[in-house]
Each structure stands twice: as C-alpha cells, then as structure tokens.
Amino acid sequence: MSSMKKEEFFSKHDQRIIPKLQRAVIGIAGAGGLGSNVAISLTRAGIGELIIADFDKIEPSNLNRQQYFQNQIGLPKVAALKDNLEKISPFTRVKIYEVKLDKTNIIPIFKNVDILVEAFDKSEMKVMLIETWLGKFPKKPIIAASGLAGWGKNELIHTKQIDNLLICGDEESRVTEAISPLSPRVGIIANMQANLVLELLLSKI
Amino acid sequence: MKTITVNGNEINWEKDINIDDLLKKMNYTFKMIVVKIDGNLIKKNEYKSTIVYAGADVKVIHLVSGG
Numbered sequence: 183m184s185s186m187k188k189e190e191f192f193s194k195h196d197q198r199i200i201p202k203l204q205r206a207v208i209g210i211a212g213a214g215g216l217g218s219n220v221a222i223s224l225t226r227a228g229i230g231e232l233i234i235a236d237f238d239k240i241e242p243s244n245l246n247r248q249q250y251f252q253n254q255i256g257l258p259k260v261a262a263l264k265d266n267l268e269k270i271s272p273f274t275r276v277k278i279y280e281v282k283l284d285k286t287n288i289i290p291i292f293k294n295v296d297i298l299v300e301a302f303d304k305s306e307m308k309v310m311l312i313e314t315w316l317g318k319f320p321k322k323p324i325i326a327a328s329g330l331a332g333w334g335k336n337e338l339i340h341t342k343q344i345d346n347l348l349i350c351g352d353e354e355s356r357v358t359e360a361i362s363p364l365s366p367r368v369g370i371i372a373n374m375q376a377n378l379v380l381e382l383l384l385s386k387i
Numbered sequence: 388m389k390t391i392t393v394n395g396n397e398i399n400w401e402k403d404i405n406i407d408d409l410l411k412k413m414n415y416t417f418k419m420i421v422v423k424i425d426g427n428l429i430k431k432n433e434y435k436s437t438i439v440y441a442g443a444d445v446k447v448i449h450l451v452s453g454g
Contacts, residue, residue, distance in 0.1 A: 216454040303454040305419035309431075312421050312450070316428040330453045344446045345426045357453035368454070 188273055192228060199384055204230040204273070206383050209295035211283055211311055212236055213259040215363055216327050217301030218249035218266075219372030220379075224274070225267045227380060231275040232267070235291055236260050237282035247365040283307075288314045297382055299375050300326035303357070312347060321346060325378050330371045331355040333364050341374060350374040389441035400441040406434040409445065421448045 192200050206229050210217045213236035221232055236259045240250045244259075254262040260278035267276050279291050288311060292298050298315055302308050308326055315324045329338075329351035338352040350371050357363050389400040393413055404412070406422055406429055422429040423446045429437050439445060 305450045305452040308450040309419050313430050328450045356451035363453050
C-alpha cells in the first residue's frame with residue numbers, strides 16, 4: 183500500500199480550488215455507464231465525498247462501457263466502484279447504498295449533497311428522480327443525461343440548463359435493442375456531467 | 388394578443404388551457420418528459436389541473452433512455 187500524501191496527489195491542482203472540492207458532497211444516482219465514469223472523474227478531481235446508490239450487479243455486458251473489470255463480474259456495482267475509487271485516491275470518501283432508488287428513499291439518501299447527478303439508464307427512472315428531487319429541493323442542482331446512444335455525432339452533444347436542472351446529451355439518441363450504448367459517447371456525456379459539477383462548485387473562484 | 392412561450396417558441400395563449408391540452412396541441416407525444424413553468428416544476432399528476440397563464444414560459448424537457 184502506497185502512502186501517497188495529500189499534497190502529492192493535489193500538486194498539479196490549482197491550489198485555490200482544493201478546499202472547495204474537498205468540502206463538496208456529490209450524489210450519484212446509478213453506478214452504470216454514466217455513474218461509474220462520473221465517479222472516477224470526480225475522484226480524480228478531488229471531490230471530498232461521493233454518495234453513490236445502485237441496486238445492480240456487474241454483468242459481462244456492462245464491461246463495454248462501465249468502469250469495472252472482469253474479476254468483478256457478479257459483484258454489486260456500488261461495492262466494486264467503491265473499491266476502484268479507493269485504489270485511485272484516499273482523498274474522496276465514498277458512501278454506498280445498494281438499493282433500488284424510488285420516490286421514498288431518494289431524499290433520505292441524498293438530502294445532504296450539494297449537487298445530484300442523474301446516472302440512470304431508463305427514461306422513466308430519470309423522470310422519477312428529477313420530479314422527486316426538484317419537488318423537494320427546487321434550488322439544488324440536478325445534472326441529468328438524455329440522448330447518448332450509438333456513436334459519433336459529437337457535434338450534437340450539448341448542455342441545456344433550465345434553472346437548476348441541467349441536461350447533457352443530444353436529447354434524441356435513445357437506447358433501443360438496435361442501438362446500444364457504447365463507451366465513447368457514454369464516457370463523453372458522463373464527463374460533461376462531471377465537468378458541470380466542477381463548474382457549479384467553482385463558479386465563484 | 389396574449390402569448391406564452393413553449394421551449395422558446397412564442398405561441399398564442401388560450402384561456403383555460405391546461406398542460407395536458409398544451410402538450411397535445413404542441414404534438415409532444417413523448418411520455419418521458421419534465422415540465423416547468425417559469426422555473427416551477429409541474430409534476431405528471433398535475434398536468435390536467437395546471438392552467439397555463441398568459442405570459443408563461445413553459446419548458447418541456449424530453450428524457451430518453453440510456454446510461
């Protein structure tokens with residue numbers, strides 16, 4: 183086990199942003215293609231605490247875009263993700279919930295986060311999360327993703343902001359049996375979500 | 388003539404029109420949407436009971452599967 187020092191890990195960071203990043207608590211709803219990529223970027227960025235919830239276990243078909251490894255197949259995604267994040271950095275606390283999120287548990291699990299990232303697969307879950315979140319916290323940001331299936335079409339990917347609801351994606355490419363999600367486009371959009379987290383946190387610097 | 392704005396498009400306002408009717412009028416057939424009026428969230432079960440007032444800025448956000 184290495185004994186990486188905090189100042190070593192953060193030596194290439196703009197020193198002014200470190201306290202804000204380390205004080206931040208970010209929620210990630212879902213640990214699949216979006217959530218696992220968002221979590222890794224935010225851990226490398228130096229976010230102080232991540233709260234991650236997902237009920238699913240890792241399957242071979244997840245490895246085409248999700249940040250897991252062959253020897254983790256069968257494990258709960260949140261446990262495997264926590265393990266992977268802790269291998270990257272000890273300077274992000276990772277709290278995990280192995281549960282299926284619904285209207286009753288979203289608020290208790292995520293009530294203390296500064297920003298919530300929507301990282302679900304199914305559109306009805308996305309809508310449920312956004313309605314539940316904005317219904318309870320109209321002023322707290324939620325960063326969602328919509329339209330990430332397929333490949334290419336970089337030029338269609340964008341961010342839309344409606345008050346505290348932010349949406350990343352092309353808003354039209356849906357996942358169907360014929361068009362599967364693939365690593366590059368899912369990764370781009372996950373990193374746009376992570377990038378927006380930083381933008382919101384650091385806007386006053 | 389009084390108007391409302393729907394996703395940036397200005398259209399004529401109709402008295403007593405609710406969200407459900409507005410979505411039909413605009414041919415928004417997608418099921419998985421989030422609706423906001425002047426920044427306030429309108430939940431699905433409120434579409435029929437929410438009357439769109441003149442000058443309202445309505446945003447309809449379509450969520451598609453994938454993640």
